[in-house]
Amino acid sequence: MPEHTGQSAAVGGAAVIVVGAGVVGCSLAFHLARAGAAVTVFDKAEICSGMSSRSGALVRMHYTFAPEADLAWKSLKYFENWDSMVGGRCGFKRTGFAVLAGSENVEKLRSNVAMLKAIGVDTDLMSIDQFRAIEPALRVDDLALAAYEPRSGYADPVETTRAFADAARAQGAAFVLKTPIAALATDAGRCAGVTDASGKTHGADFVCLATGPWTDPLLGPFGTRIGIRPERAQIAFFRRPAELRHCAIIDTVAGFYFRPDGDDLTMAGMGALAPDENSDPDHFRQENDPRFIEETAKRLAHRMPPMSGAAYVRGHAGIYDVSPDSRAAIGPIAAVPGLYVAAGFSGTGFKTAPALGAALAELILEGKSRTADLGAFSCDRFAAGNLIRAANEYTMRAEFGHVL
Ligand SMILES: Cc1cc2nc3c(=O)[nH]c(=O)nc-3n(C[C@H](O)[C@H](O)[C@H](O)COP(=O)(O)OP(=O)(O)OC[C@H]3O[C@@H](n4cnc5c(N)ncnc54)[C@H](O)[C@@H]3O)c2cc1C
Structure with missing residues (x-):
């Protein structure tokens, strides 16, 4: 039986190992430690060195699947009250957010807004005239209906993740960095810890993999897998004229999303433009492709004509961990008692991480x-x-990258 990690257990507290120090792992670690568990977080690199550092970090509630919207809605409370709920900074900026629909998605948008309102989400349908009144810079002649969320916006993904890590540390969690986990350790069929790449085994009562696109290889030896497909996605930042203001947008007609970034940039993003892009999470092209820059600039100029000719400033690629149904895999692995997974967020896992960490810590403990x-x-x-x-999943252009 593996020895428990050196982390001292709180009185009556379970020892939990979290593998992965992205926003999901750090949120989970914070909530576990606050509940009295003895938490150790392992990462093969640094805190927030994986896909969380590359996130577009949109904070919106509009999903077509009610349990995801519920997590996003409950997470908004954290972003709005970060200082009292977590501490440190998350960089949340309230900008408002809208989903734009053409005629093919109008009925779905109506149904989804009714579903979101039933959860309690602060959102409303807007006619195109009403929407134009609050977003005068946007072109609307190819739109049929909008759904607006006044309290949504975006955050800083690195600040958010580090704040969770700092708050977890303050509650007694230990972080063991630059330490790849090579395998899970078992005892009598139960997950009993992890074995790092040097061969050292660290024991625990529970292990949770928050390892994004790297998750399936760790499950392989147990004959189980989520079926995560890595998919390269990109975001790019363009210079915005100083006087131009806009909210965050998911544009189901043009097939991309964009949001303001600070006072003078606009960030725009999409999934893969071509199916054969190299999406190995350890060896992918980190820079924007020229074709991506050209295509997002074109869609941005279409939707917001004052952005025509806007200068490209910077950008990068990241990897979505796409599950077989583009929805996250969260919870126990039935075949291995004591083992949990939180992965497969399919390009949308930043905004739900706060409430997800709280809920998963409760489930584990x-x-x-x-x-x-x-x-x-x-x-x-x-x-x-x-x-x-x-x-009511939307009809979307494939290159948008994920379902809503
Ligand atoms: C370009 C892009 C834009 C996005 N935009 C948005 C958005 O606007 N809104 C939104 O909500 N979401 C967005 N997302 C998705 C969101 O960023 C991710 O779902 C979220 O960051 C995933 O966090 P994570 O903690 O699960 O994974 P990660 O941040 O990838 O963390 C996983 C960690 O596990 C570690 N690890 C892996 N294997 C091992 C191992 N064997 N041993 C030790 N450590 C290991 C890695 O080093 C890494 O640090 C976007 C993603 C990308 C790529």
Whole structure:
């Protein structure tokens, strides 16, 4: 049986190892440590060195799948009250957010807004005239309806992740960095810890993999997998004229998203433009492709004509960890008691990380989550063939990169 890690257990507290110090792992570590668990976080690199550092960090509630919207809505409370709920900085900026729909998505948008309002989300449908009144810079002649969220915006993904890590440390969590985990350790069929790349085994009562696109290889030896497909996605920042203001937008007609970044930049993003892009999370092209810059600049200029000819400033690529149904896998691995996974966020896992960390910590330590019901995200649904299909998923151009 592996020896428990040197981290001293709080009285009555379980010892939990979290693998992965991205926004998901650090949020989980914070909530676990605050609940009295003895937490050790391992990362093969540094805090926030994976995909969280590359996030567009949109904070919006509009999903077509109610359990995801519920997590996003409950997470907004954190972004709005960061100092009292976590401490440090998350860089949240309230800008407002809109989903823009053409005629093919109008009925779906109506149904989804009704679903979101039933959860409690602060959102409303807007006619195109109403929308134009609050966003005068946007071209609207190819739009049919909008859904608006006044309290949404964006945050700083690196500040957010580091703030969770600092708050976890303050609650007693230990971070073991530059230490790749090579395998999971078991004892009598139960997950009993992790073995690092030097061969040293660290024991724990529970292990959670928050390892994004790197998750499946660690599950392989147990004959189980989520089925995560890495997909390269890009964001680019363009210079915005000083007087031009706009909210954050998901444009289902033009097939991209954009948001302001500070006072004088606009960030725009999409998924893969071509299916054969190299998406190995350890060896992918980190820079923007010229074709991506050209295409996003074109779509931005279409939707917001004053951005025509806007100068490209910088940008980068990252890897989405796309699950078989583009929804996250969160919860226990049935075949290996004591083992949990939180991965497969499919390009949308930043904004839900705060409430997800709270709910998953409850599930691990108490056997039931109170903050939000995570049952719909069960990791076993893939093997069972029970893939999630929300009732009103939008018709979108493939290169948008993920379902809403
Ligand atoms: C370009 C881009 C734009 C995005 N835009 C948005 C957005 O606007 N809004 C939104 O909500 N989401 C967005 N996302 C998605 C969001 O950023 C991710 O879902 C989220 O950051 C995932 O966090 P994570 O902690 O699961 O993964 P990561 O941040 O990737 O963390 C995983 C960590 O695990 C570590 N690790 C992996 N394997 C091992 C191992 N064997 N041993 C030790 N450590 C290991 C890695 O080093 C890494 O630090 C975007 C993503 C990208 C790429």
